Structures are given as C-alpha cells and as structure tokens.
Amino acid sequence: MTFSIVGFDPKTKELGIAVQSKFLGVGSVVPWAKAGVGAVATQSYANTTYGPKGLELMEAGKTAQETLDALTSEDEQAEFRQAGIVDAQGNAATFTGEKCYDWAGGVTGQYFAAQGNILVSEETVQAMAKTFESTEGTLAEKLLKALDAGQDAGGDSRGMQSAALLVVKEKGGYAGYNDRFVDLRVDEHPDPIKELIRIYELQQLYFAPTKEENILEIQGEVRTELISQLNRHGYLENTTEVNDETLFQSLTTYIHTENFEGREQAQGKIDLEVLNYMKK
Structure with missing residues (x-):
C-alpha cells in the first residue's frame, strides 16, 4: 500500500527517503535515517523495528544488503514485509516478501533503492528509478521528483493519502543541533505528493542559505x-x-x-x- 525511494548523495553525504501511501500519516511509519549511517524504508505490514535495528546494524559496520538480510532472517513474518535500505557508502538493497500484495517489487541502482506494493504496475518503481538517475539537483529534489514520477506512472492502486520526505545530514538540522536536514510530512491530503513539494519549497524559502x-x-x-x-x-x-x-x-x-x-x-x-x- 506504499511506494518509496531511499537515496544517498555522494557529494554532500546526505541520506534520505521519500514515500507516498494510501495510509494516514505514512511519515510516522516508513522513513528512518541517521547521518553518517544510512536510511531505511520499512513498509507493507511494516515492521517498524527495521528502522532502529537497521540503523544500529549499519552503524556497527554492516552494509545495506547485510543489514537487510539480518533483519528479514530474524523476522517470522518477513514474507509480508517490504524494505529498502541505503548505507553511508551508497550501497543499496531492497526486499519484497512473497506474500506482499501485487503489484509488489523493487529495484536498486547506484545510490538508491525504490520499492512499492499494491501498485498499479511495476512502472511506478521503474519510473522512480529512471527519474532519480536522470535528475540533477539536491538529494531532496531527486527524491521528490522520483516520487512524483512514480505517481504519474500509476502509483498506489488504491489512491493517495499521505506522503513524507526525510533527509539527514551531519549538523543539518535547525541551528545545527541535529541531523534532520529536511523532515516534512503530509498526513492527509487528496494530492499529498504535490502538497509535499509545495511544503518543501516553503522549507527552502525559510531555511535554505541566501545565495x-x-x-x-x-x-x-x-x-x-x-x-x-x-x-x-x-x-x-x-x-x-x-x-x-x-x-x-x-x-x-x-x-x-x-x-x-x-x-x-x-x-x-x-x-x-x-x-x-x-x-x-
């Protein structure tokens, strides 16, 4: 019931997730990230322990794939889960359990993993991947454009409800006190991705440095x-x-x-x- 993309910027070292779902407040469930460590998207009967546990494993030195393997091997309900992970070296991994509702699947590429379930078709995931790879700009911009392209390609077969964007960076938060460089959520909206893009533009207006x-x-x-x-x-x-x-x-x-x-x-x-x- 969700599609997401996790990504890494090798120049800025930013890590992030963009996600949309026919689900109330998806930003409170799916995205997890820590600067210098990695980013995790956990969805489809989401096991939210994948977030903190995944970050702990990567902080201990595990790669994205090793982390995902460890998480799913310990989960008795792994067949119902879906997850995407990127580590702080840019390695990416994605997992889709056999019991996720169709269409369900994922794809990885350089510095990203895109995945979704209950989608109109696999075109949503492919569109996210192609857009992320071809888009110039900041990590947030690439993630948002990829998410928007996924929706244009079909998106969640049940419709839209909420969306979120999380990007972390060392001392990237307000006044440099934490790593939450961008942390935005649209919990309930008829067109949550467009609304998320609008809010992101406001966030840039208020907090981006003056040119x-x-x-x-x-x-x-x-x-x-x-x-x-x-x-x-x-x-x-x-x-x-x-x-x-x-x-x-x-x-x-x-x-x-x-x-x-x-x-x-x-x-x-x-x-x-x-x-x-x-x-x-």
Whole structure:
C-alpha cells in the first residue's frame, strides 16, 4: 500500500527517503535515517523495528544488503514485509516478501533503492528509478521528483493519502543541533505528493542559505519597493521621509515575525527571496 525511494548523495553525504501511501500519516511509519549511517524504508505490514535495528546494524559496520538480510532472517513474518535500505557508502538493497500484495517489487541502482506494493504496475518503481538517475539537483529534489514520477506512472492502486520526505545530514538540522536536514510530512491530503513539494519549497524559502547573487543593496527602486511592502503589511505607517534606521527596524520586525532569521542580512541589505515573498 506504499511506494518509496531511499537515496544517498555522494557529494554532500546526505541520506534520505521519500514515500507516498494510501495510509494516514505514512511519515510516522516508513522513513528512518541517521547521518553518517544510512536510511531505511520499512513498509507493507511494516515492521517498524527495521528502522532502529537497521540503523544500529549499519552503524556497527554492516552494509545495506547485510543489514537487510539480518533483519528479514530474524523476522517470522518477513514474507509480508517490504524494505529498502541505503548505507553511508551508497550501497543499496531492497526486499519484497512473497506474500506482499501485487503489484509488489523493487529495484536498486547506484545510490538508491525504490520499492512499492499494491501498485498499479511495476512502472511506478521503474519510473522512480529512471527519474532519480536522470535528475540533477539536491538529494531532496531527486527524491521528490522520483516520487512524483512514480505517481504519474500509476502509483498506489488504491489512491493517495499521505506522503513524507526525510533527509539527514551531519549538523543539518535547525541551528545545527541535529541531523534532520529536511523532515516534512503530509498526513492527509487528496494530492499529498504535490502538497509535499509545495511544503518543501516553503522549507527552502525559510531555511535554505541566501545565495550571494540574491543579496541586494537597499537603495533606489529596491528601497522604494521595500517601503511600499512594509507599509502594505502593516510594519511601516509613514512612507514619507523614512530614514535608514526606521526602515531597518521595520524590516527586522518583519523578518523576525515571519521567521526569516536565516535570510537576515546586515543593515542596508536584503535577500531578494524575502522581498519577493513580501510582494506575493
């Protein structure tokens, strides 16, 4: 009742999972990952111990395939399980028990494993694989595009309900305190993958670092537009003869209220992404 893809980026060392299912809150069950260790997707009558146990085994030095073999060999109900694993060296493995509901199966390639059950056909898994291999961009972008392609190829034969994206990276979480680089869930939605993509774009807006080419000097047309937008949003009452200090204080209040601290610039400058958001 689920299709997923686990992946690894050899350049950034990111590990992640993207998943969709006709199941409420699939993100609370399927994806497990730890930076520098590996990523696990456990599904089809999911044995959620595959997540923490799988990560423990890989942290102890087991490869993805060795980990999957160990997990299934100890599980008396392995015939009903499905799982995909990628380790921190990029090795991938997938498993589909003989009693998983058709269509069920998986495929591995360089740095990824894609799998699904109760699918319209195997085209969903093949589409995920081909898209992951051919897509340029970040690991999150590759996983999302692969998931979307899987849905376009048929997806879960019962329909859609929830989706999730988990990407881990050393000190990749908020303020560098944990490894949850991207951790997003859509628990109930008529089109969960599209909604997940929308939320991911918001996550990037709020938390991705400012691009050097997007740092603008607050002068001329930029200054005029900023004053107009701050006034429109209620952060600046008087728009005539606004001095630099007042403008800076108003912009700072807006940035802190709207959670754009990650894109805050020195006085006299603004991130273009923030200004564009204000215009919407």
